[in-house]
Amino acid sequence: MSDKLTKENDNSIAFYLNKDIYNVKTIMKAAYNFIEGFYILLNYVNSDIEVVLESKEQKNSEEMKKYKGEFYNELLRQNIRYIVAKDTKNIRELVMGRALYDTCIEYEDTKEDVNENSPELKDELDILVNWFDKNEG
Structure with missing residues (x-):
């Protein structure tokens, strides 16, 4: 991975x-x-961006070339993620909007419409009954 634009030392x-x-x-x-x-x-130099990696521990020139290659691989990964995120932005917004749509609707209380003898109201009233009192008695 040597190119004429690389400056390296130990x-x-x-x-x-x-x-x-x-x-x-x-x-x-x-x-x-x-x-x-x-x-x-990271620094702008004309139409390029200069990247300088300086190791926190002592490394030799060959190790630094290896890290340059790893940086290129990581750069490719991040670039692909950016492209995919940009390409799928609209669909993600639609999915999120659809998922959150129901949570934005306020439902009115419908207890007035429920007959006191209806099973829905009876179940609602039995919620706080102790299970042992209800089933063992």
């Missing part, structure tokens, strides 16, 4: 991402997954 690696290809949000989300082991710097 403890850090810097590379450039095209901001026309990668959304800044996805770059930040990918970088967030590396903050445990690295100090991360």
